[in-house]
Amino acid sequence: MSSYPRPQGQRRQGKVTAPIMVPSSDWDEIKRLAADFQKAQLTSTAQRLSERNCIEIVTKLIELKLIDVIFTNDGKEYLTSQQLVREIKDELDVHGGRINTVELAKELNVDLSQINTSIVEITRGKEVQLVSGYLIASYYLEKIAREINEKLQLQGQLSVGELTLQYDLPAELLLHSVLEKYLGKLIFGKQDSSDPRTFYTEEYILRTKAKIRGALMGLLKPTPITVIVNHCNVAERLFLSLFDQVNAPGMLTGRQTGALYVPSSYTKSQNDWVMSFFRQNNYLEYDALSRLGISDPKGYVKRTLPNEDLTFLSSCVLGSQIKQQLETALEECVASKSYLDVVSLLPSVLSVTDIENILDTLLKNNAKSTVVFENTVFSSHYIDALKQACMPMTESKVEAIVKSGKYQQFFIEKQLSKANELAHQGHVDHKAERRDERRRKAASGKGGGGTQGRETKTKAVKKHPRGKQAAHDSDSDEASSTTKKTPSQLEIVSIEDIKKGIKDVLESEGLDDLVTQIAEFLHSGLNQTALASAKETAEKLLQDASQSRKQTHSSTQDKINILVNDIKLYEKGLKSFPADQQPQFIKYLLKSLGGDVLTEFCKYAANQCNLSNQVDVLTPEQRNKIINDLTEEYMKPFRALNATISDQNLELFYQAVDLCLSECGMILKKVDKKKDKLMITNHREKLISELENCEDPALSLHLAVLAIFTILTQNMLHASGRLVPVIIAYLKTQLKEDYFDHLQQYHELVTKYLISSDEEKPLAEDKLKEEMQTIKNIVYEIKKNK
DSSP states (O other): OOSSOOOTTOOSTTOOOOOOOOOHHHHHHHHHHHHHHHHHHHSOOSSOOOHHHHHHHHHHHHHTTSOOOEEOTTSSOEEOHHHHHHHHHHHHHHTTTEEEHHHHHHHHTOOHHHHHHHHHHHTTSSSEEEETTEEEEHHHHHHHHHHHHHHHHHHSEEEHHHHHHHHTOOHHIIIIIIIHHHBTTTBOSEEOSSOTTEEEOHHHHHHHHHHHHHHHHTOOSOEEHHHHHHHHTOOHHHHHHHHTTTTOSEEESOSSTTOEEEEHHHHHHHHHHHHHHHHHHSEEEHHHHHHTTOSOHHHHHHHHOTTSOOEEOSSEEEOHHHHHHHHHHHHHHHHTTOEEEGGGGSOTTOOHHHHHHHHHHHTTSSTTTEEEETTEEEEHHHHHHHHHHTHHHHHHHHHHHHHHTHHHHHHHHHHHHHHHHHHHHSOOOHHHHHHHHHHHHHHHOOOOSSTTOOOOOOOOOOOOOTTSOOOSOHHHHHHHHHHHHOOSSOOSSOHHHHHHHHHHHHHHTTOGGGHHHHHHHHHHHHHHHHHHHHHHHHHHHTTSOOOOOSSOHHHHHHHHHHHHHHHHHHHHHHTTSOTTTHHHHHHHHIIIIIHHHHHHHHHHHHHHTTOOOOOSSOOHHHHHHHHHHSOHHHHHHHHHHHHHTTTTOHHHHHHHHHHHHHHTTOOOOOOOHHHHHHHHHHHHHHHHHHHHHOOOHHHHHHHHHHHHHHHHHSOOOOOOGGGHHHHHHHHTTTSOHHHHHHHHHHHHHHHHHHHSOTTTHHHHHHHHHHHHHHHHHHHHHHHHHO
16 A cells, blocks of 8 residues: 555545535635645655655554554555554445455455454444354344335245345344344334244234134034145144134144144034934944044043943943843843853944953853853753753763773773882782783784684883893783873763764754854763763673674675776776876876775774774875784785885786785685676766766766766776866767867866856856756767767
């Protein structure tokens, strides 16, 4: 800066300032002074100072602290602190009352620290303040207040947040120094009491009240506050603050997010429905109340029905009338020696737990005279009557088990088990034990049935503990192993037997779903009665001769001969098919008839070895159990025969049958071919006879296909239902085209029927029955032509 003083009001660096208004008389004086000043500048002097000398003089004066000046950033100019303050104020005026300090330092070309020092002096008064690096004059805030008022009047509401983004000023400054300061003066509105940072106009409040009132008047069911707020386009806080002022025909469930507005009309209709339903049905379901919008069903019922004698359950609440009806019905049930279905007297909405709780309460005084099964109360007399109905069956089961010797065996094994326990407790006479055991074996008998029955022995397997001397012989070891397997209780009457005895009675009463539970309840008592009766019967039969065996040697040989001959005849029939299709026929043939052959062998061997067997048809598991319990002479060939059943090799099967026959002392008789033809004829007629009486679509097709094959090939065929498509395909070349088409179409109808849904089955079944006679007629016509 120049060392010469500048006229008052002149701006540095070519900046324009507002002109100073001066009177005309003074202006002439100024012109004269200017002319003198210009004359002086143009006059040359003998001793003129250079710029460097001026700088040295000013530096020296600063060192002597005779002057205090501030240098610019480039060091070419200087000014005083007072001049800097004046220029800062001038810049603030130029920028409309707001300027950034960093920008100010650039404009004045002065270090920012000098600017900050001068700002301290400027902001001592209330006219200028420093906010976030900005110098802000009071008239600038006043101007903002006027702008905010215009915006508020236009929009109806404003928030400090919006203004903060718009003016880039702190929220607290705008709130306290502008909005609150000029509220009612320059800004005409109202500050929200619940949210001090929000301002409204009175007109906006009135409009909002009208919108809220209209929305609430139009509602007929509980509605979330958020839905109403979004519909009215108002803030939730404002809605909650104005709700009490709009006299809404309803109430709020709360003042938090997620609360509901419940119209009075809805509450009235809700109460009317609850009272009407309770008067008609005498119960209220919690889920139904929840669907009505009642959040606390139990509390609501207590408030609504304070004078009622109510029973609160997990799913509903019952009135006193239902309990009285139950008590009366229960008394009649006991008096009439009948039963009572409690569910029929209770609401269908009750859970199983609720019904059980009600029954527990009602049956406290009738526990001995009643029995409960799945919510049905039976009088004790009714249960006794069912027990008496099972007595004939019980007596027949007792007679059968005693005749079979199973009870005697159980009784002896139980006695041996007790003796074994006593042996562990003290000294036992082992000689007497062995003597009793030999007597038991002699009484049971070892002779085989039939003309070639033979005596067999079961070898005892000994297991001696290490480190101890064997103290028992083979007989005692066998007895010991037997007693270990002895069950604690013998079941003479099974649950299934009892179910058969009471099923008809209960089904006639519509109680077939309780058959199993009642049978399980009666099982223990009936079995004890049967054991006592069996003991008496066994004592009477103790001196009788041993029971005859169920199956004699000759009858078993005849049955096996018939089965093997049938298998050979069926083998001849299946060979009509291609080689790749034969294994599936052989598999089914061995599984069915081959299994029957093994069953006959197993029953015979079980009889020879004194093994218990009371069934004529054995399952594969029962056959395996019998084979594992047989002696070595039978076990090995029988296992070989059992293995061939799943090998799909008929030659190996025939070889295994021969070994089993040889071990059992049987022979395979020579086949008479004349009888074979008769058997094929009889088999064909049997198939046709069964077909005539058959009404099942799938079975009718199965029988028809087998009959047609037998008629055309003069061979028997043993096949399952799954092989029907293979047989039909084989018959294609041997049947008329229309016959084959009928069979093929009927097979497709059967397949469609089997995989159809429950809704489609009746229609498919009707169509099958219409075509069934056509299939039967095809068989009759083929037989007639042949």
